[in-house]
């Protein structure tokens with residue numbers, strides 16, 4: 001007669017390649033039941049229903065249980081307190097995107113330039129202009145879109161493993177990596193897991209009918225970003241920068257990354273361009289000026305607009321409503337509205353030009369000179 005101890009001992013050879021520990025020490029094994037006839041059932045609790053190797057885990061564990069003498073073995077996969085159907089037929093790859101008219105990647109060559117802030121405000125400005133808009137927060141390093149939109153509800157996950165986005169104030173459909181992480185724990189999305197998760201978000205979310213789906217990219221131009229450009233059927237991209245030389249150099253890398261995979265960049269957005277003092281009303285250029293124009297001219301990618309550094313922009317991020325919704329008449333609010341109009345125009349031009357690749361920088365994205 002098998003014991004629970006023997007079962008756990010035997011299953012400890014199954015390792016999670018991402019977490020580099022075995023499934024018993026990771027606490028994945030629950031509800032071990034051994035019948036008088038030697039039938040064994042147990043639950044295997046996954047960190048995500050989208051675990052890329054969940055089927056392999058199930059097969060491997062059931063085989064081990066039979067090998068050590070179980071008459072029959074049944075492993076039930078669970079995640080987030082629900083049963084995961086390992087054999088559920090996956091939704092056909094782009095089926096749920098069929099009513100999404102355009103997918104726009106929002107990227108930055110480096111972190112901290114305000115890419116997420118710009119994505120949230122651009123989405124809201126497009127929505128306020130009457131478009132149906134979705135946002136996929138794929139910033140695996142610091143998903144923050146749920147905070148920026150003041151959303152704290154979890155999305156509904158259906159039996160067929162599709163997900164319903166959460167609709168924010170102002171009517172934007174939102175899915176964020178943050179909704180799938182425990183808020184009090186640092187979640188490290190490792191390469192393959194992050195990539196699988198992003199694929200699920202793109203292909204398993206019931207986006208419904210959208211005019212624009214904005215994807216907030218992780219900052220930088222590494223492998224993850226490149227994979228994302230290949231996984232998402234992007235219509236085009238916009239790149240966010242600040243006027244600083246160091247940010248501009250990275251902005252070129254971002255543009256060249258999209259170029260290298262044949263995704264046209266329709267514009268550059270310069271954030272934190274200047275500061276207007278609420279005391280003296282004077283405009284202060286904190287960074288050097290003209291950077292956005294220079295890079296736009298050099299690479300032939302339109303500058304969609306400049307957003308000032310304004311406390312209300314940062315405040316809205318903290319308080320859960322994009323500035324353009326709360327202060328549409330502020331300098332930054334007006335800048336975001338203008339940027340949204342120019343983005344609509346740039347995408348329409350791209351669609352009418354019928355050309356897939358607008359630019360040819362003749363630069364390898366990882367070999368960009370540092371000078372702007």
Ligand SMILES: Nc1ncnc2c1ncn2[C@@H]1O[C@H](COP(=O)(O)OP(=O)(O)OP(=O)(O)O)[C@@H](O)[C@H]1O
Nearest residue numbers: 111112113114115116117142308309310313314317
């Ligand atoms: N125009 C602005 N005026 C004032 N504060 C801003 C502005 N743009 C961004 N910020 C603030 O700067 C900080 C960084 O912005 P954000 O998180 O959007 O950057 P990011 O480029 O997405 O960062 P990362 O991708 O590295 O996480 C935030 O605190 C945000 O509120």
